Amino acid sequence: MSHATASPDSVARLYAGHHGWLVGWLRLKLGCQQQAADLAHDTFLRILGARQAALAELREPRAYLTAVARGLVVDQYRRRDLERAYLEALAAEPEQFAPSPEQRQLVLEALMEMDRLLQGLSARARAAWLYSRLDGLPHAEIAALLGVSVPRVRQYLAKVARQCYELRFGKVE
Structure with missing residues (x-):
């Protein structure tokens, strides 16, 4: 096919x-x-x-x-x-x-793009990324909030990074 x-x-x-x-x-x-x-x-x-x-x-x-x-x-x-x-x-x-109307539109477009990038991820992977990037929390605090280990948080963040990369540049073979 x-x-x-x-x-x-x-x-x-x-x-x-x-x-x-x-x-x-x-x-x-x-x-x-x-x-x-x-x-x-x-x-x-x-x-x-x-x-x-x-x-x-x-x-x-x-x-x-x-x-x-x-x-x-x-x-x-x-x-x-x-x-x-x-x-x-x-x-x-x-x-x-x-913000000005132009700034509002730019922020809304960025929010929509972030939402698109995070689609298909588990709720915990999305939450880990948001805690890390938007709230600036360290991995240990994220792990405590999500009830998982620090290595698991790192796996979530790596998965989000990989998905973002693939959406931007295509799949890595």
């Missing part, structure tokens, strides 16, 4: 055969026609840019589309939660320290 980027022709066929159905499915899930149309569009863009097996060989194209779209819906909710938490944190700060 090939792992090349999906061909525009195969995505076009998938789009022609299932776009309307996907928009309808998303509309039922989200309750909003515009959001459904946007996420259906994003679903096909994701498929077009993804490295994957040939789309012509798909036995269940709607199941595949549903899986991709569900991931995008989860991403959308996660982005909203991050943005809400950031804005709540800003509201708690004195007004003179409020």
Whole structure:
């Protein structure tokens, strides 16, 4: 099975055969026609840019589309939660320290990128990284907070570093 980027022709066929159905499915899930149309569009863009097996060989194209779209819906909710938490944190700060709209956008983009980098890691690995990088805690304190050994904390941090490296530069063979 090939792992090349999906061909525009195969995505076009998938789009022609299932776009309307996907928009309808998303509309039922989200309750909003515009959001459904946007996420259906994003679903096909994701498929077009993804490295994957040939789309012509798909036995269940709607199941595949549903899986991709569900991931995008989860991403959308996660982005909203991050943005809400950031804005709540800003509201708690004195007004003179409020960032400009441009700075706010840059911070939100950085938060989204950090969230993307940490996806797929265990809760403890994410927590270890956040304690280390954001709170500046030493390994021994992180180990005590997580109820694990110091070498285990080092393993978590190495795993996060490896994942970040692979996302940035590709898998190390």
